[in-house]
Structure formats: structure tokens, C-alpha cells
Amino acid sequence: SQQGEEDPQALSIQEGENATMNCSYKTSINNLQWYRQNSGRGLVHLILIRSNEREKHSGRLRVTLDTSKKSSSLLITASRAADTASYFCATDSNDYKLSFGAGTTVTVRA
Amino acid sequence: DAGITQSPRYKITETGRQVTLMCHQTWSHSYMFWYRQDLGHGLRLIYYSAAADITDKGEVPDGYVVSRSKTENFPLTLESATRSQTSVYFCASSAGLYNEGQFFGPGTRLTVL
Numbered sequence: 306s307q308q309g310e311e312d313p314q315a316l317s318i319q320e321g322e323n324a325t326m327n328c329s330y331k332t333s334i335n336n337l338q339w340y341r342q343n344s345g346r347g348l349v350h351l352i353l354i355r356s357n358e359r360e361k362h363s364g365r366l367r368v369t370l371d372t373s374k375k376s377s378s379l380l381i382t383a384s385r386a387a388d389t390a391s392y393f394c395a396t397d398s399n400d401y402k403l404s405f406g407a408g409t410t411v412t413v414r415a
Numbered sequence: 416d417a418g419i420t421q422s423p424r425y426k427i428t429e430t431g432r433q434v435t436l437m438c439h440q441t442w443s444h445s446y447m448f449w450y451r452q453d454l455g456h457g458l459r460l461i462y463y464s465a466a467a468d469i470t471d472k473g474e475v476p477d478g479y480v481v482s483r484s485k486t487e488n489f490p491l492t493l494e495s496a497t498r499s500q501t502s503v504y505f506c507a508s509s510a511g512l513y514n515e516g517q518f519f520g521p522g523t524r525l526t527v528l
Contacts, residue, residue: 338516340516340519345522346521346522347505347507347519347520347521347522348458348505348507348517348519349519350516350517350518353516393457393458402448402460402463402473403448403460403517404460405450405457405458405459406457407455407456407457408457
């Protein structure tokens with residue numbers, strides 16, 4: 306069963322705007338990861354945040370983690386057309402198996 | 416070429432036939448995984464392997480068989496394909512316990528008629 310659930314399911318924004326998507330999960334985790342999937346391609350790892358971290362940055366990406374609410378958010382700043390993709394959160398509990406959500410589809414309009 | 420490759424990229428087969436999907440990685444990663452991706456379900460883990468000759472079931476293993484005789488290869492076999500196994504299959508690998516995330520192959524789109 307899916308551990309993570311992304312919200313919203315789909316997001317459409319104008320180029321240059323920020324995109325925010327959220328992930329909620331059910332059980333305690335060791336870490337949470339975000340992946341990007343371009344249409345017809347495999348997933349690409351974006352960022353990993355550990356359970357003892359609250360915020361992490363990587364380029365235009367900002368990830369937050371609130372373990373008390375069992376939720377995470379991914380912010381993409383100054384979006385570009387190339388950011389058009391599906392974004393998945395994945396949680397790692399007490400073993401090395403990842404549990405993925407159903408994803409958020411982001412469309413960046415030129 | 417370095418990386419993780421899958422073959423074939425596209426496959427059409429008939430119900431009841433045996434199908435093997437291949438996965439090869441050049442990083443000598445210990446861990447390898449097979450997922451299926453279906454609309455509305457995200458990615459679901461089928462099988463995984465922590466090292467050569469060590470495999471274990473994931474969330475949806477029924478109807479699938481894996482083997483890992485060499486570190487770099489992790490084939491997935493559908494013993495008797497069913498229509499419900501029509502999906503996109505992704506292989507992934509990682510060096511350790513997700514310290515760097517998983518690296519995914521390009522996927523195999525399988526259609527079972």
C-alpha cells in the first residue's frame with residue numbers, strides 16, 4: 306500500500322512562478338525523498354531529507370519535513386518549462402524499501 | 416555505457432506466455448529493485464535484491480520471479496503473463512540504504528493481450 310500521498314494531483318503554473326506540492330505519509334520514517342519523472346522516462350532522484358532534518362535546499366528546490374504532522378513539501382522556485390514533469394515523494398521506513406505516492410503532475414506554461 | 420539499462424523497451428505478448436525483462440547496471444550497486452507503474456497507483460515494488468543471490472518479495476510479487484546470479488544483472492520473469500500485468504516496469508539500483516537515492520532505468524512498457 307502507498308505510504309505517501311501527494312497533493313495536489315495536478316498543478317499548472319506560469320513560467321517564473323513557484324510550484325509547491327505536498328506529501329503526507331502514515332507511519333514513522335527514516336528519510337523522505339523526492340523524485341521527478343519526465344514523460345516516458347524513468348524517475349530521477351532530486352533530494353533526500355532525513356527524519357531529523359526540517360529543511361533542505363538544492364538549487365531551486367526547497368524541501369521541508371514536519372514529522373509531527375507526517376508531511377513534507379517540495380517548493381520549486383522560478384519554474385521553467387523544463388520543470389514540467391511528475392513529482393513523487395517516497396518514504397523509507399525501517400527497511401530499505403521505498404514506498405512511493407501517486408505523484409503530482411506539474412505543467413509549466415510558457 | 417555507464418548507468419542502468421533495461422531491455423526490451425517495449426514488449427507485446429499474449430496471455431500465458433513467459434516474458435523476461437532484463438536490467439543491467441554498471442555501478443556495481445548492491446541493491447536492485449523492480450517496480451511497476453500503473454495509473455492511480457504510483458510505483459509499486461515487485462521484488463528487490465540486497466546482493467547477488469539475495470532476493471526478497473516486495474508489495475506485489477505474485478506472478479513474478481527474479482534471480483540475481485551476478486551483481487550487475489537483475490532479470491524479472493513473468494512466468495505466465497496475464498492482462499493485469501500490462502504496465503510499465505522500472506528497474507532501479509542503489510549503492511546503500513538510500514543515502515544517494517535510487518537510480519532508475521528508462522522502463523519497459525509491457526502489453527499483455
